[in-house]
Amino acid sequence: MGRIKTSDTTSRREIIIQKAATLFKEKGFKAASMRELADIVGVEAASLYNHIKNKNELLNIICFDVANRYMQMIAEIETEKNSSLEKIEKLLRFHITGMVKHFDEVYVSDREWKHLEEPYLANLQAQRRAYRKRIAAIIDDGIKKKEIKKIDASTAVLIMLHAVSGIESWHRSKAKINGKELEENMVSILVSGLKK
Amino acid sequence: MGRIKTSDTTSRREIIIQKAATLFKEKGFKAASMRELADIVGVEAASLYNHIKNKNELLNIICFDVANRYMQMIAEIETEKNSSLEKIEKLLRFHITGMVKHFDEVYVSDREWKHLEEPYLANLQAQRRAYRKRIAAIIDDGIKKKEIKKIDASTAVLIMLHAVSGIESWHRSKAKINGKELEENMVSILVSGLKK
DNA sequence: ATTTGCCACTAACAATTGTTAGCATATTTT
DNA sequence: AAAATATGCTAACAATTGTTAGTGGCAAAT
Numbered sequence: 001m002g003r004i005k006t007s008d009t010t011s012r013r014e015i016i017i018q019k020a021a022t023l024f025k026e027k028g029f030k031a032a033s034m035r036e037l038a039d040i041v042g043v044e045a046a047s048l049y050n051h052i053k054n055k056n057e058l059l060n061i062i063c064f065d066v067a068n069r070y071m072q073m074i075a076e077i078e079t080e081k082n083s084s085l086e087k088i089e090k091l092l093r094f095h096i097t098g099m100v101k102h103f104d105e106v107y108v109s110d111r112e113w114k115h116l117e118e119p120y121l122a123n124l125q126a127q128r129r130a131y132r133k134r135i136a137a138i139i140d141d142g143i144k145k146k147e148i149k150k151i152d153a154s155t156a157v158l159i160m161l162h163a164v165s166g167i168e169s170w171h172r173s174k175a176k177i178n179g180k181e182l183e184e185n186m187v188s189i190l191v192s193g194l195k196k
Numbered sequence: 197m198g199r200i201k202t203s204d205t206t207s208r209r210e211i212i213i214q215k216a217a218t219l220f221k222e223k224g225f226k227a228a229s230m231r232e233l234a235d236i237v238g239v240e241a242a243s244l245y246n247h248i249k250n251k252n253e254l255l256n257i258i259c260f261d262v263a264n265r266y267m268q269m270i271a272e273i274e275t276e277k278n279s280s281l282e283k284i285e286k287l288l289r290f291h292i293t294g295m296v297k298h299f300d301e302v303y304v305s306d307r308e309w310k311h312l313e314e315p316y317l318a319n320l321q322a323q324r325r326a327y328r329k330r331i332a333a334i335i336d337d338g339i340k341k342k343e344i345k346k347i348d349a350s351t352a353v354l355i356m357l358h359a360v361s362g363i364e365s366w367h368r369s370k371a372k373i374n375g376k377e378l379e380e381n382m383v384s385i386l387v388s389g390l391k392k
Numbered sequence: 393a394t395t396t397g398c399c400a401c402t403a404a405c406a407a408t409t410g411t412t413a414g415c416a417t418a419t420t421t422t
Numbered sequence: 423a424a425a426a427t428a429t430g431c432t433a434a435c436a437a438t439t440g441t442t443a444g445t446g447g448c449a450a451a452t
Contacts, residue, residue, distance in 0.1 A: 030226035162362030193389025
């Protein structure tokens with residue numbers, strides 16, 4: 001079939017991962033086959049294994065890529081000297097733009113993590129739990145300082161994160177408002193929903 | 197293996213569908229096998245086909261069951277003489293309690309509809325689009341009447357529906373607040389996020 | 393008690409899956 | 423130019439998949 005075209009910035013491996021993310025998003029991890037991925041990449045199925053260990057490694061990479069980005073951002077936010085509400089807003093905006101930009105990856109990481117194998121599964125779950133806890137801590141802090149109304153923090157986290165993942169249907173919809181507008185609307189609804 | 201136990205209210209078919217919903221939720225539709233489902237039901241795989249046409253029929257039933265419940269509720273709400281905000285709140289509460297009660301079904305319908313086959317796939321997608329439009333219409337009406345702040349209605353719908361589907365992680369979490377509390381928190385955040 | 397229909401079983405199928413082995417060709421390094 | 427490495431191919435594998443055919447037994451109706 002011919003070899004995979006690489007650019008200077010993107011290795012063959014990275015191309016495969018990228019196309020895998022798109023395929024997994026469209027068909028789901030289990031329903032996507034290596035032969036199909038190979039077709040898309042422009043190569044025979046067996047040739048993929050010169051670049052990756054196996055199918056599950058693809059999912060690992062995608063999921064932890066996303067998780068690591070989030071962990072980095074929350075660490076940064078925690079150190080900044082902002083009000084709790086400002087911190088939440090910044091995180092929210094980060095999630096929204098991240099969802100718009102790295103859509104396939106984030107989508108797959110959100111919906112297909114179930115198919116990770118141990119120890120990666122347990123690892124990612126722990127990481128996600130920890131992440132939610134850190135956000136909840138910011139909210140609880142805001143409640144204590146009376147910037148945020150008295151609500152259950154973990155419920156608020158759950159709403160925020162899942163609302164953002166709803167951008168999926170914005171992505172699919174025809175009558176799209178633009179990304180910036182979407183962001184402002186989401187922030188407006190969610191932040192004022194928290195405010196005291 | 198012996199035959200499937202039926203109660204007076206639940207046919208063998210319904211038992212299979214119920215167990216299928218749970219299995220599909222846990223493993224995903226594609227990853228769940230008929231042999232596994234048969235095991236859970238307590239029967240050989242081939243025996244399932246005395247009660248259902250095929251695997252995809254199970255998914256059809258689950259998805260349209262949920263969709264029909266929603267369609268019925270929105271029709272009811274539209275006829276009532278309430279303010280837009282009250283209508284939205286009622287719908288929101290319906291979604292929340294529905295998610296808590298029919299968790300497996302709703303979860304599967306939300307995440308696995310991709311694996312429906314035509315014409316069911318197109319059918320359900322159309323139904324969901326129509327459903328979201330009807331909610332958006334209520335919101336737009338509320339904006340016109342100045343009960344709701346000026347926002348993009350379809351973004352608001354997207355936030356609402358996906359926030360509710362986040363109850364999934366509440367379901368899994370250990371430190372659970374109770375269902376009623378969860379409902380009040382969600383309503384509080386989302387409704388006040390919309391209010392003018 | 394006999395018949396009828398429901399229901400579960402065994403066995404088997406064709407298709408699809410992820411993956412490996414072995415070999416050929418292209419590219420890069422020496 | 424030669425050697426080494428990277429990357430592709432074909433063929434094949436074992437396992438798993440959904441599903442059907444055919445058979446026999448259990449339960450309810452006659």
